[in-house]
Amino acid sequence: MAVQKRYQARLKINKEIHLIYRKRAFTAYAVNLSSEGMGLQVEALSIPTGMFLELDFHIGDKHWQIPAVVTHSSTRELGVMFLSKQDLLYTSLLSDHCRPAPQAQLLTSPFPVAETASSHYL
Numbered sequence: 001m002a003v004q005k006r007y008q009a010r011l012k013i014n015k016e017i018h019l020i021y022r023k024r025a026f027t028a029y030a031v032n033l034s035s036e037g038m039g040l041q042v043e044a045l046s047i048p049t050g051m052f053l054e055l056d057f058h059i060g061d062k063h064w065q066i067p068a069v070v071t072h073s074s075t076r077e078l079g080v081m082f083l084s085k086q087d088l089l090y091t092s093l094l095s096d097h098c099r100p101a102p103q104a105q106l107l108t109s110p111f112p113v114a115e116t117a118s119s120h121y122l
Helices: 087-098
Strands: 011-021 024-033 037-041 052-059 062-073 077-082
Touching: 011 087, 024 052, 024 087, 037 062, 052 087, 062 087
Parallel strands: none
Antiparallel strands: 011 024, 011 052, 024 037, 037 077, 052 062, 062 077
16 A cells, blocks of 8 residues: 655645646646645546646636646545646645634624613623
């Protein structure tokens, strides 16, 4: 049994992509990503291990076209390894994941809050 060793953690994502295989485009969803590969969710698509394909997608205003090879396959999932490391893609997604979420603004009403029976007993 082969042991797969990753050099960095995969980021969980949910991104629609186009997978081009044998000059045909299929829709897939990227579910995780590292600079070396990607996990894809597919629907009723099986591509044999070792086959080459291209991943085509947009993140922000950047268009990515990445050649890859299938490392494992089932009817619902594909694992692919990029033919060359994609450090820029990984770091740009990592910075998006680490960016703090905008703080929720507290909404205040200009009207006085009526006292309720339950708050009266507190």
